[in-house]
Every structure is written in structure tokens, then in C-alpha cells.
Amino acid sequence: MNFKMLSLFHILFLISSGSAFNxxxxxxxxxxxxxxxMGKVADALSxxxxxxxxxxxLINSKFRDKSFTxxxxxxxxxxxxxxxxRLTDLMESGDFSRFWTEEGSMLETIPSYQGFMKMFERVYANLRQNLHxxxxxxxxxxxxxxxxFESFMFMAKAVQEYLEIPVFIPVxxxxxxxxxxxxxxxxxxxxxxxxxxTNFGNVMSFQERLTNTISYFLGKIILQYPKWTTLQDPTKPLEIETAYHRAPYIFINSNPYIDFPRPLLSKTxxxxxxxxxxxxxxxxxxxxNWNKILDQRPHTVLISFGSMFKAIYMPDSYKANFVKVMKSFKNVTFIWKYESDDTSFAQGADNIVFSKWxxxxxxxxxPRLSAFLTHGGLGSVNELSYFGKPAILCPLFADQLRNAKMLARHNGSIEITKFDLADYETLRSAIHRVLFDKSIAKNALNLAKRLENQPMKPKELLVRHAEFAAQFGEHHGLDCNIRNMSFVEYYLLDVIAFIxxxxxxxLVLVFCFVRKVIGALGKLKKD
Known part of the structure; x- marks a missing residue:
């Protein structure tokens, strides 16, 4: 019996190995x-x-010791x-920290994107030195x-060519x-x-649409994809922009039950x-340790601004106001992710727990965590949505502003600006509302229930489409011709002009005809 079972397992193993993709x-x-x-993408397939x-x-060595799978x-x-x-450490401490006080407007954001592009130039040069x-x-x-690979990891296209991998899926x-x-x-x-x-959401005023349109065309001019050569031939241009349409599928970190609705391709x-x-x-x-902290008071609020926008670089006026507001909630414990041991600015606030991790x-x-105050990073937004946790969203930069509007429209969270962190009444009102307005908690739970019962789970969608792509390769039938259309063609300006x-x-013919008829009638009348 044991021998038969082992033989069966061996056969099943061979079958599964034969159908596995690389x-x-x-x-x-x-x-x-x-x-x-990307770690979750890998694990879903594994x-x-x-x-x-x-x-x-690696773009920064400190990520070598971190496991994401x-x-x-x-x-x-x-x-x-x-x-x-050195470059990435400087970006983290200098370039990102400035967004605590800057508006993050169009002109203020452009240097950050240009900085990223320059950084990737160096990353690609480093990859050339490590072809082994x-x-x-x-x-x-x-x-x-x-x-x-992620769509901005342009060097992955060079890796695909170097390793002669037939199919690619951008993410x-x-x-x-x-x-x-x-x-x-x-x-x-x-x-x-x-x-x-710009990150206005999907319903915009005239001024927002005007700003968004200027931003759109400015982005087309400024955000050019790099002009690199292949790894094996320094004289041959690397196809990036001209190749992306050949991908059989595109995976995006968007959920239709959270995100703004918009037209998508069937390959997206x-x-x-x-x-x-x-x-x-x-x-x-x-x-x-955390168990004791959660049991200290009837309510507990978690505060975290993510890994890139560190709270230690927050202006002193924000920190002082934060502490003042927290002290006013005697029955609430505040867990604050703070990256330094120097918390002298919060002396006497016994209801604040600081932690680097x-x-x-x-x-x-x-369930003992009552609410979450977050910067609105997409990872945090997805997590609190699935857990049905009420939240205060305080976006600092880039897509965080859109993420905040995206989630706040479901009425299970409150959006504030980073400048509100210095305003006692606004910040206190937001925390009070998210803790004691029962409708917010109810709406947050309703969203979580929808996500729990969505017809197709994200992991299943990813795996099935990745398998289909591995089996059948590129799907030319899914290639949309919009990308080849000119501005005139797309907006039917030639058709409108023709009609x-x-x-x-x-109208001219009718006018001439009517004029002739009127003239003839006038002549008859005279006769």
C-alpha cells in the first residue's frame, strides 16, 4: 500500500513538474x-x-538583508x-523630506521625477558591470x-533580451x-x-481639468523613456517604448471595488x-508587548507615514501639534511609527507609544485597533480597505493624493492635508470623528465585505493570466490600435471637419436655392 502511494505521489509530481512554467x-x-x-507576485506563482x-x-544596499518573499x-x-x-540616501533624507512642507505642485514634483530617471541611468550602468x-x-x-517586471524598471527589457526570454509582462x-x-x-x-x-480624482472642476491638461502635455515632454543600448551590443538601441504594446497582459495594482472607474483594455x-x-x-x-499596549485604553490609533516619508523629518510645528492633540484624548492610546529614540518633544504624553518598527x-x-492615520500609500490603503478599518488619510506626495481621494469617496475614511497637521482644531476634529462617528466604521466594514466577496480574487486573476501568457505568448488580437492614432484621428477632428x-x-446650396426662389417670386410679382 505504501509503495503504491509513493508511486502515485511520484507520478503526480512528474505531472505537476511537467506543467510548471519558469x-x-x-x-x-x-x-x-x-x-x-513584486514579492507577492512571485509568491503567487510559486x-x-x-x-x-x-x-x-539593488538600488540601495540596505535592501539586501530584507526579505519580501x-x-x-x-x-x-x-x-x-x-x-x-549615497544617491538614494540623499533622496530619502533630502528630496522626500521636503514634501512635508511643500505643496507638491506640478513644478515642485518635476525635479523628483527627473532625479529618479537619473538614478535609473546609474542603475543600468551598474547592471552592465555585473553581467556575470x-x-x-x-x-x-x-x-x-x-x-x-515593474514598468519603470526599464533595464528589465534589456535583461529579457540578454536571457532570450520570449514573453514579458509589465506590472x-x-x-x-x-x-x-x-x-x-x-x-x-x-x-x-x-x-x-496632479492627483485630483475623477471628478474635476474647470480649473483642475485645465491644470491636469497642462500637466498631461508637460508630462509627455518631460518624462521621456531612456535611450539605452542593449547589454550584449552597445551599438544596438534597446526597444522600450516601441515594445511595450506587445505584452500579452499588464498587471496593475488597482482594484475595481476601490479605485475610480475608468475605461481599460481587456489585456489590463x-x-x-x-x-x-x-x-x-x-x-x-x-x-x-503589543498585546499589553492594545489593552491599555478603550481606543487605539495607529500612526504611520510609511518607509520613505519618515516622521523624524516632520516639521517641529507638526510634531508639537500632534502631541498637543494626542494629549487631549485621555482614553486613546496612540502608536506612532517614529524612526528615532529622541522623542523629547513628547514629554508628559503618557498615551503615546513610539516605535521604530x-x-x-x-x-x-x-479588533482593538480603532483607526489608522496614514500617508495614503497604496499598500496601506489596500490593507486598511480589506480589514475594514476607519482611517485618516494625510497624503504627502505623488499618487498618495489620488489614493486618499479614491478611498475617502467610500465614506469609511477622512481626508486631511499635511498642512492640517499644524492645525489643532482640524486634526483633533478628524481624530474625534474617525473614532466616534459610527457611520465611518460602518462604511469601512461594508467596503471590506465587498472585497472579501468579490467574484474573482486578485491572486487567481494574476496566476491564470500569467499561465496563459506563458503557454500562448503574445496576443496580437489584444493590441489596441488607439496607440497608432494621431490626435486628429482619435478625437475625430478629420471626420468632424468633413461632416x-x-x-x-x-447650407450654401439651400441658401442659394432659397435666394433664387425668392428672386424668382419677386420677379413674378413685378410682372
Whole structure:
């Protein structure tokens, strides 16, 4: 009996091995949310029995010791260098910290995007110096069927060519990427879809639409994709913009039950929520230390501004007001993710718990946590949506502004501006509302129920489409011709001009005919 069972298991193993595909997932070693999302992509495929390698192109060395996968064990690194480490540390402490006080307007945001593009130039140059890593993949791994990478990781296209991988699937860890969407043939209009330098939501005033339109065309001029050459031939241009439309699918970190509705291509697959496994996370329990903290008072509020926008760089006026507001809530414990041991600005505030690290998902899953004050990063927005947790959204930069509006429209959260952090009445009113307005908690739970019962789960969508792409390759039938249309063709200006010309011609004929008839009648009358 045991022999038969072993033989059966052996046969099943051979069958499953034969049907498994080989995926290379390229992940950026910079930015917690990006790395987490790509790690979940890799794990989803590994959990389904496929062979997955994660190629982490480190942009900062400190990400080498961090693990963003669980079931995927084959992790390969392209190491960073001192120049990249210095550049990214400077961006974190200087470039990002300025957005605590700046509006984050169109003109203020442009230098940050240009800085990112310059950084990727250096990343690609560093990859050229580490081709032995790719050579090892060629030699020691089976030939990959599909490469999956974030759309802004342009160097992954060079990796695809170098390793001769037939199929690629681009991914965005944000809700949308305007330029990339256009290259794929997806309709992108500034009348309803905010761009890189504006984040207004989908209902805009005239002034917002005007600003958004200027931003849209400015983005087309400024945000050019790099002009690189291939890794194997420095004289051959690397296809980036001209190649993206060939992808059989595009995975975007958007969920139709959270995001603003908009027209999408059939090849655009919404996998927002992939990073949140509610059942698994609900099974997580906080340790004894956090357990005691959650039991201290009737209400507990978590405060975190993510990994890139550190609270230590928050202006002193914001910190002082924060402490003043928190002190006024005697029955509320505030857990504040703060990256320094120097918390002297909060002396006498015994209801504030500072911590450099917090078990965010375990805390969100705990019913004793009453609310979450967050910067509106997409990872946090997805997590609190799935857990049905009331929230205060305080966006600082870029897509966080859109994320805040996106979630606030479901009425389970409150949106404030970063400048409100210095206003005692506004901040206190927001915290009081999110804690004691029962309708907010009710709406947050309603959204969580919809997400829990959505017809197709994000993980299933990703795996099925990734498998289909590996099996059948590029789908030319899904290539939308919008990307080839000129401005005149897309907006039917030539058709409108033609119909208008005919209409004018007919009107002229009618006018001439009527004029002749009137003239003839006048002549008859005279006769």
C-alpha cells in the first residue's frame, strides 16, 4: 500500500513538474511598497507550483538583508554600489523630506521625477558591470518562459533580451501609469484621469481639468523613456517604448471595488489587493508587548507615514501639534511609527507609544485597533480597505493624493492635508470623528465585505493570466490600435471637419436655392 502511494505521489509530481512554467520576476531593491508588491507576485506563482526566480536589482544596499518573499526561495541579487547608496540616501533624507512642507505642485514634483530617471541611468550602468549575474542565470537555471517586471524598471527589457526570454509582462505597483497606458493603447484623457503631477480624482472642476491638461502635455515632454543600448551590443538601441504594446497582459495594482472607474483594455488585469491575504493575516497575533499596549485604553490609533516619508523629518510645528492633540484624548492610546529614540518633544504624553518598527498588518487585523492615520500609500490603503478599518488619510506626495481621494469617496475614511497637521482644531476634529462617528466604521466594514466577496480574487486573476501568457505568448488580437492614432484621428477632428464641410456645402446650396426662389417670386410679382 505504501509503495503504491509513493508511486502515485511520484507520478503526480512528474505531472505537476511537467506543467510548471519558469518565471523570472525582476524586483527593485528600493522602496518597501514596490518590493513587497513584486514579492507577492512571485509568491503567487510559486504557490501555484511554478518555478520562480526573483532577480533583485539593488538600488540601495540596505535592501539586501530584507526579505519580501515567503514561498519563493530562489533570490538572486545584482548588488548596488557606493554611488547609488549615497544617491538614494540623499533622496530619502533630502528630496522626500521636503514634501512635508511643500505643496507638491506640478513644478515642485518635476525635479523628483527627473532625479529618479537619473538614478535609473546609474542603475543600468551598474547592471552592465555585473553581467556575470545574468550569465549565471543563463547557465544554472532552466530557460525562462516569462519575465515580469515593474514598468519603470526599464533595464528589465534589456535583461529579457540578454536571457532570450520570449514573453514579458509589465506590472505597475500603483493604480495607473499614464505614459505606459498610452503606449499600450489604453485611452488616457486628462478630462477624467489625473496625471503624474496632479492627483485630483475623477471628478474635476474647470480649473483642475485645465491644470491636469497642462500637466498631461508637460508630462509627455518631460518624462521621456531612456535611450539605452542593449547589454550584449552597445551599438544596438534597446526597444522600450516601441515594445511595450506587445505584452500579452499588464498587471496593475488597482482594484475595481476601490479605485475610480475608468475605461481599460481587456489585456489590463486589475490585481489590487494581491498583497493582502486577509485570512492569513487575521490569524497573525501580536506579541505580548503589543498585546499589553492594545489593552491599555478603550481606543487605539495607529500612526504611520510609511518607509520613505519618515516622521523624524516632520516639521517641529507638526510634531508639537500632534502631541498637543494626542494629549487631549485621555482614553486613546496612540502608536506612532517614529524612526528615532529622541522623542523629547513628547514629554508628559503618557498615551503615546513610539516605535521604530510596527507589525502593521497584525495591528490592523486586531479588533482593538480603532483607526489608522496614514500617508495614503497604496499598500496601506489596500490593507486598511480589506480589514475594514476607519482611517485618516494625510497624503504627502505623488499618487498618495489620488489614493486618499479614491478611498475617502467610500465614506469609511477622512481626508486631511499635511498642512492640517499644524492645525489643532482640524486634526483633533478628524481624530474625534474617525473614532466616534459610527457611520465611518460602518462604511469601512461594508467596503471590506465587498472585497472579501468579490467574484474573482486578485491572486487567481494574476496566476491564470500569467499561465496563459506563458503557454500562448503574445496576443496580437489584444493590441489596441488607439496607440497608432494621431490626435486628429482619435478625437475625430478629420471626420468632424468633413461632416462640417458637407453641412456648410448643403447650407450654401439651400441658401442659394432659397435666394433664387425668392428672386424668382419677386420677379413674378413685378410682372
Amino acid at each position: 518565471y523570472l520576476v525582476v524586483s527593485p531593491g528600493f522602496g518597501h511598497s514596490h518590493s513587497t508588491f 504557490d501555484s507550483g511554478h518555478n520562480v526566480t526573483v532577480l533583485t536589482i 515567503k514561498s519563493t526561495k530562489d533570490i538572486v541579487y545584482v548588488d548596488s554600489n557606493e554611488e547609488l547608496d 549575474v545574468l550569465d549565471e542565470l543563463k547557465t544554472n537555471r532552466p530557460k525562462y518562459d516569462v519575465i515580469i 505597475t505597483s500603483v493604480t495607473h501609469d499614464n505614459k505606459f497606458a498610452e503606449l499600450s493603447g489604453e485611452p488616457v484623457s486628462p478630462s477624467y484621469l489625473s496625471g503624474y503631477f 488585469i486589475q490585481v489590487g489587493g494581491l498583497t493582502v491575504d486577509v485570512n492569513k493575516l487575521k490569524a497573525e497575533k501580536v506579541d505580548e 510596527i507589525p502593521q498588518t497584525a495591528l490592523l487585523a486586531d 462640417s464641410a458637407i453641412a456648410v456645402f448643403v
